[in-house]
Amino acid sequence: MTPDQYCQDKAAASGSSFYHSFRFLPLERRRAITALYAFCREVDDVVDECRDPLVAQAKLQWWRGEIDAVFRGQPQHPVSRALQPAVQAFGLGEQPFREIIAGMEMDLAHNRYPDFAALDRYCYRVAGAVGELAAAIFGRATPAVLDYARALGLAFQLTNILRDVGEDARRGRIYLPLDELARFGVAEADILGSRESDAFRALMAFQAQRAKDAYARAFAALPKEERRAQLPGLVMAATYQALLREIEGDGFRVLTHRISLGPGYKLWLALKAWIKG
Numbered sequence: 001m002t003p004d005q006y007c008q009d010k011a012a013a014s015g016s017s018f019y020h021s022f023r024f025l026p027l028e029r030r031r032a033i034t035a036l037y038a039f040c041r042e043v044d045d046v047v048d049e050c051r052d053p054l055v056a057q058a059k060l061q062w063w064r065g066e067i068d069a070v071f072r073g074q075p076q077h078p079v080s081r082a083l084q085p086a087v088q089a090f091g092l093g094e095q096p097f098r099e100i101i102a103g104m105e106m107d108l109a110h111n112r113y114p115d116f117a118a119l120d121r122y123c124y125r126v127a128g129a130v131g132e133l134a135a136a137i138f139g140r141a142t143p144a145v146l147d148y149a150r151a152l153g154l155a156f157q158l159t160n161i162l163r164d165v166g167e168d169a170r171r172g173r174i175y176l177p178l179d180e181l182a183r184f185g186v187a188e189a190d191i192l193g194s195r196e197s198d199a200f201r202a203l204m205a206f207q208a209q210r211a212k213d214a215y216a217r218a219f220a221a222l223p224k225e226e227r228r229a230q231l232p233g234l235v236m237a238a239t240y241q242a243l244l245r246e247i248e249g250d251g252f253r254v255l256t257h258r259i260s261l262g263p264g265y266k267l268w269l270a271l272k273a274w275i276k277g
Helices: 003-014 017-021 027-049 053-072 078-090 095-109 116-138 144-163 165-169 178-184 188-192 198-221 231-249 263-276
Strands: none
Touching (some): 003 078, 027 053, 027 078, 027 095, 027 116, 053 078, 053 095, 116 144, 116 231, 144 198, 144 231, 165 188, 178 198
16 A cells, blocks of 8 residues: 555545545645645544553654654655655645644643633644645745634634534543633533533533634635635635534534534535635
8 A cells, every 4th residue: 555545545534524625636735635634633543542641642752753754764654655745845844743743742631721822722733733734735825824724723623622522521621711611600510411501502602703703814814816725725614614503503512412514515515615716
């Protein structure tokens, strides 16, 4: 199996919105973004699948070595080998990869976030840094696109957090800022015990509005002349915004239900966004 095929299989197996959003890219860019996505899945799987934090930490440190090898040596892993030509072709920076790994380490060390400033740092590392790399692959020409990419990454991660509140709680994790729980009168025990209330729904509506504001900031930051090149990210945004609408329309029942979009609907959204351009 070639490195590119390994990454393709990793992406296809995930069932993510990613697969439909980027399937229309030219071959070289599609290979590069698929390799980036596969890297993100690999390091995320370390945290999700390793029960021993020391083992997970060691594996993430190994991935740091692989990133060193991507930029300065001979990487061993199929994903790293697929990334190496992408780094050279699209001028990808090393630091965003290190930020992504640091974000995974935050999941090993933290299962609560005291305020939005702390959560925002986490979101940048696991999503904003990914957005920076993706924007370069798509063809970033101006520095302003970085502001767009970071804001869009934040919007995506906030949407994911909203969708996964119940699933995360069953793992003992709460990604909603604790000071905001207190402001809305929602106890940690309510989240962990899947107890819905008007206060909880008000808290969720507040979080949803923050995500909407992040989408709006992202779209406003994107220069018109860069829109065509960054269309793949906008296609993905259409899917994530549809997911956010579904969560709202379901009354924020995220403690007991995990809202998802069907593959056919994702493909339709992707096609619609590509045609709209």
